[in-house]
Amino acid sequence: MKKITLLIIFSLLAYLSPAQNIELFPFSTAATDTLFAAKVNPAALSFGNAGGFGFLINSDFSALQDEFSLFFNFTNLAYILDQEEENIFHTVALSQKIIKNFYLGSALNWPGTGLSRSNQTLSLLTRPLDSISLSAQLNRSYEADVEYLLGFALRPLFFSGYLKDRLTLSADIAYKEEWQDPIFYLQSELADGLLLNLGYDPGEQLVCLNIEIALPQLQAGSITPLNQDYQPKQGYSYFNLSAKRRRSIIMPPAEYFFDYKPGPEIVEQKRETSFGPFYLVSGEKTIYEVLTEIEELSRDESVKGILFENHNLLTSYAGLLEIRDSLQEFKDAGKKIVFYYEQVNNLNYTLAASVADKIYLHPQGSIDLSGFSMSLPYLKELLAHFGIEVVNFRSHDYKTGANILSESSMTDEEREALEELITAFHKQAVEMINTGRSAKLSKPVVEIIDDGPYMIAGSALAAGLVDELIYQDQVEEKIRELFSIEGIVDHRATPTVRSDWSDEPTSKIALIQATGNIHLGKSRLGESIGSESLAQAIREARQDNSIEGIILRVDSPGGSALASDVIARELSLCRSGYQAKPVVVSMGGVAASGGYYISCLADKILAQPVTITGSIGVIGLTFNLEDLFEKIKVNWSNIKTGEHADLGVLYRPMSEEEKDIIRKWIAYIYKSFTEIVAEGRGLDIENVQRIAQGRVWSGIEAQKIGLIDEIGGYKTAIEVLKELASIKRDVELVAFPKRRGIPLTLESSLISEYLNIENKSGLPESLDSLLKLAEVYSQFGDERVLLILPYKFNW
Structure with missing residues (x-):
């Protein structure tokens, strides 16, 4: 949005300045998106094919120092330097993709004497189909009235496979107080890297011929106007070092x-x-x-x-x-x-x-x-x-x-x-x-x-x-x-220019990742799952009208029983609440105990054969440090108002009555857990009781007993969700929660050192693992009842 705002401000400032004519090139405003895009239609810059460096000169090379143009093109920005005898002109063009298949551009052209005699262009480009391109342009110059220009381009062979993008027919029509005669264009690529383009102005009876020969990243061409007798006039030659690869006349792509x-x-x-x-x-x-x-x-x-x-x-x-x-x-x-x-x-x-x-x-x-x-x-x-x-x-x-x-x-x-x-x-x-x-x-x-x-x-x-x-x-x-x-x-090859015009329509699905131990509060993304953060992400995806379904990627051994239930509630609302939509869970390395709790209400669950899952059970821990305090000579005294106000204190053993309170609590949570699994998986409660009991299962065994639906990963999950949501088009994954702010990517070692994310104790691995286990349990605060699988497998 900031880029779009800057572009609009630039366009308005440029439009308020006086202007003079921009030299017209024999290329269609709707079809041109390579070297001359900034001159012909600035909006086409952000289509992505124009990047590179270009050099345009008089064809006879005699006036090399007096007449030339330099093109410096980037994805959203271009600068052009024109030398015409003793006059120098500058052009700056900006462009931005606004929405899918829709581009906005603006250009400001001024002489070396200053901005007071400048030209301004505001342009639009839309390519709704691979066969159709439309443009609209407003030109305001210092010497003439405002000009409006409309462009249309058609690829008549779009259906023919190999030839689909090798022939383009287009036309531009201008309005200056009245409609002008249209100008017609033909662009063709007769063979890989051999381009022939024609422009025809029936009102002036003029023809312009453009021939271009292309190597993968070097193109050379000529632009030759023909008079009314079709005799060549003085034209131009140009060279282009393109940022992207083109089809080549003599050099097949290297492997x-x-x-x-x-x-x-x-x-x-x-x-x-x-x-x-x-x-x-x-x-x-x-x-x-x-x-x-x-x-x-x-x-x-x-x-x-x-x-x-x-x-x-x-x-x-x-x-x-x-x-x-x-x-x-x-x-x-x-x-x-x-x-x-x-x-x-x-x-x-x-x-x-x-x-x-x-x-x-x-x-x-x-x-x-x-x-x-x-x-x-x-x-x-x-x-x-x-x-x-x-x-x-x-x-x-x-x-x-x-x-x-x-x-x-x-x-x-x-x-x-x-x-x-x-x-x-x-x-x-x-x-x-x-x-x-x-x-x-x-x-x-x-x-x-x-x-x-x-x-x-x-x-x-x-x-x-x-x-x-x-x-x-x-x-x-x-x-x-x-x-x-x-x-x-060791680096990717230079990308190729786009030959297709339009981005295919897509459906949006949410990708929500749940990684780490589950606890109350906010998540530490990539490390732990906070119930507040994850529940909010699921809620936002459910309530977003542009989202047609949700993939929840779970890689968690579980944690807090309460936090797990808070998250599971949001999953249940995706089934039957306001703006309900399908949810597919894709399990990573582990989705057990609380990790399974937050998964089981999804419409479909997928896992790998070696995913660790299940562990449908509950644990509770208390510690009695009475003997330790006696050894270190620490004495405790206590006052209380309620019979069980000091339940779980560390300095004395629990009574049988107190233990019974914890046992009933655990039994209640286990009953709730199994009931949610039965509801989510469509299983009889007796069947769930048989396969639960805190037992861990591999993904392949979990499929056999009904805890998951299919074996597969991300790609399978996307296909399953498309079927559930009746999505026929390709999909676009949208990450939730949506990020706010400016991202800065650091190498893993740097971010760990800077933020002290990793605790490098320097102890032997076996002892260090105990410290990490203590760190895990510290995340749950005063919670005594947990849904967690503590094992960590090192391969």
Whole structure:
């Protein structure tokens, strides 16, 4: 909006100044959007094809110093310097896309003697269809009356595929006190990079011919007026270094491998923190951004393949599966994928094996492929040594969220549930490796994994895990030989000019991300879910008339029972409240306990096979520090007015009556939880009671028992939502809550250091994890009853 306001102010200031004629070029106001856009129709600048540097001179080159023009074009701004004998003229043009397919522009032209003799142009351009372009223009000059100019352009072969944008017919008609004779134009691209354009003024019986030859980013052309006898008059020649690639007459697009660097860390949601009028955004890529980038690479004709070098991506197992699916679509488009590693861990090798055409390993490299393991510390005896008793209230034996504090070792129920989880993870990894490399392996995948890890590169080669042992400096030569490419680039190729005119109509759907532990209050985006913030985002999306549906992306182990219910209420209103609209939940790495609570009222729930979900149960924690206070000689005294005013104090054990209060509270919340699940999932309460009990499930098992509907990620969620909302068009994702302020993106390490987001304790990992667990529980304040899964899986 600020850009539009500035543009309007510029236009008004320019219009109030006197003017003189702008030189007319033989190009249509409705069809011209490249080098001469700022001269012909400034609104076309923001269409995006005009960027670059241009040089226009007299065709005989004899008056090079006396007659020339320089063009400096950007997306929304252009500057033109015209030299005409001893006179110099300046032109500044501004342009802005107002709404879809609608552009506004303004230009101010003045002589070197000052603004008092200036010209002004205010123009509009709209391209509602790929076959139709319309323009309107107001020109006010110093020497003449105001001129109004209307333009129309048609692509008659828009339906014909290859020829759709190679022929354009257009006309301009001016009004100066009365309507003038129209001027007609023909633009054609006879072959790639060979353009022939004609302009015809029937009133003056004049023809203008333009021939242009194009290389990918260099164009040269001539503009030749013809007199009434069709004899050529003095014309112009021009050269253009374009910011975008054009179809070329002699140089077909080169094919490259793209050295893709998406990580190392790939997050569900960027961390954000407000800072005055700014909001600081961490620099990691999100999973959705990576999926989008891979899709763009698959459409880029210059990209023949992707190279991943030494990338042990840090993200969830479920996130890697979404990336795997996107890479498979990239391969299905006929493109290649190569991985090179010096050392690689379990899951990143699994990803590579599932989609790679080639996997290379350093001669001294290693592959840590050995299956999955999970170790947990149990602190009951350590805490007891210091005089701390943990009272773990839980709805069921499978609700083990606080067991590491209250138990001496893993319980049978906890072991059973976790073994089933890592078995599902292992099965998925085996399936992925089999998909991509079964024909190259020396033995079955299960035996290959049992023989791991592969610390000697030669062993990995002998097992068929990699295709060759090479050094990093040999990678490019190998890829050139195998795939006949021009080379490897680490940046995207220059984008191509737009050949289509209109943006397809889209439907808007909201994307709301819920990442981290759930607590009351406001969210810390990318880190925790505040019930106030998330509920408001859902409410705003529901009440926004332009939004046709909501995707709620959940990556949360849960947290506060009360906060979870506040959020779930907003989901229920999306079903039956005012301005109800469909909601699809897409689960990330984990959506368990409170994370499942806020998901279960969605119209559809999707998860990956290895998503950790379920954990429908409740825990409550209290601490008795009586022995600790006795050891450190701290004495407590108490006065109270109510029988249970000191319920849960730390300096004495709870009575059985007090414990019974907590047990009833937990039973009530568990009953409410199961009833909401039954309502949301359309299940009998008895069935929910059977599959709940605090038990965690993998996504694939959750589908079998009815806790989720489909296996899939973002892309599947979008398709499911389109079906629910009866959306036939492409969709545009709109992030909620809507950001207010100016974004500043910092590298992850910088934003963490500056904002002290990460607590780097310097302790060993096992002890540091305990500090982080304490930090997690500190988010819930005085709340004693929680819906949370405390496990964090490191791959």
